[in-house]
Every structure is written in structure tokens, then in C-alpha cells.
Amino acid sequence: MSGRPGEVPPGSEATALTPPExxxxxxxxxxxxxxxDAITHRRVAEAAGVPRGSANYFFPTRAELFATAVRxxxxVRLAGAGHVADAIVPRWRTPDEAAKLxxxxxxxxGAGPDVVRARLDPMIDALHEPELAAVMAESRPRLLGVLGRVLERxxxxxxxxVDLIALVLDGALVYEHRIDPDEALAAAHGIVGRLLALLPRDGGGARSEPDRAAPEEGGSENARWP
Known part of the structure; x- marks a missing residue:
């Protein structure tokens, strides 16, 4: 059964959490x-299943509530990134395939069509606040480590x-979103893929063509490189 984003289903393990949690x-x-824009005391209280008064009590200002949301x-982002990396079967992939991952x-x-507004813009906004920037800085090394795992796989x-790659990821999305929001994600895939095409591969130098052909249709997706 699905509900509004953030809603805590009755009877779930989340109901054992304290109201602030x-x-x-x-x-x-x-x-x-x-x-x-969704981070308001009313919206968060409704999604968490707590009284509005409790929301204001635990987080008196929106700034405090927003800081909690970012942390x-x-x-959640770090856990999700880890899941993406863990699900990748190690095999040689084209730069474009790797860029998408x-x-x-x-x-x-979730990196959907609305990724700039919903994901990237809040991340950039957080960097303007010293406290939130510190939160972002704390998680960045671990997130960069996940990017490294994705590349290896x-x-x-x-x-x-990987730090340069992350900067290109963000910059490509911001730039392309200003040009055509509907095509920003696809365009960013292409830009990052062009960067990856310049990188050395395991056991060889940079190559402009795929190092290994993708498995033929019906072939094993689980095929690993030697």
C-alpha cells in the first residue's frame, strides 16, 4: 500500500521511532x-503522523526543520548510492552506460527527470549555509567512495x-537544465560519458570505443571481465 512521500504506514517499524526521529x-x-518547498511544519507533521504542535515544539523554526531534513x-542518499553500487554486476561497460550508473x-x-529541482538544487542551496555545508562535506568522501566503486564495477x-567526475555531474546537470529542463538528464549522461571515454581502463589506456562489446541479446548480463 502506497501513501504520500514520507508518510509512516501504521504498524510499520517506523512507528517505534520517537516523534523527532x-x-x-x-x-x-x-x-x-x-x-x-515541501519542508514545512504542517507537511512534515502530516507525513510523520505527529501533531502539528509537536512539530513546532521539536523544531521551533523552519531553518531547524530544514537542517534536519538535509542531514x-x-x-538516505548515502544508503541509496550504496544500493546502486552493490547491485552492479562487475563487467566492462561503455562510457555512456557507466555515466548513467x-x-x-x-x-x-532517485535520479528522475526532476532531479535538478528535487535533488541538485537543494544540495546547492545547502552549501550556502555553514552548518548545512558541513553536513554535506561530512558525507561527500563516502559518496565519492561509492562513485569509485561504481567505476570499478x-x-x-x-x-x-572521482571528485572531478562528481563536479562534472553537477555542472552538466545545472548547465543543461538551463538550456532544456526536459532533456537535461539525457544531455548530462552524454557529457559525463564523454569524460569517461578519456579515462584509462583496467589493463589499458583510454579508448574512444567500448573496450568490450556489450553482451549480445540473450547473452549473460552477469558475464565478468577476465
């Missing part, structure tokens, strides 16, 4: 799925500059 979880989901969302991990748990070398 439930609000933190709900705020994170609202921020991830709907963006910063919790970063934890990198973007899926970096903007986990796609056949790229482990010493790739």
Missing part, C-alpha cells in the same frame, strides 16, 4: 521526492579522479 525521516523523504536526506548513484535514491581503474 519520525519527523526527520519524513522530512528527508519529502525533501528528496518533492524538494525544499537525514544525506543518510554514476548519476543514479550520485543522486540516489564498470571496468575503470580504481584511481580515477
Amino acid at each position: 519520525r519527523m526527520a525521516t519524513a522530512a528527508a523523504k519529502l525533501l528528496i521526492h518533492e524538494g525544499p 537525514s536526506a544525506e543518510q 554514476l548519476i543514479a548513484a550520485w543522486y540516489a535514491p 564498470c571496468g575503470f581503474r580504481a584511481d580515477a579522479d
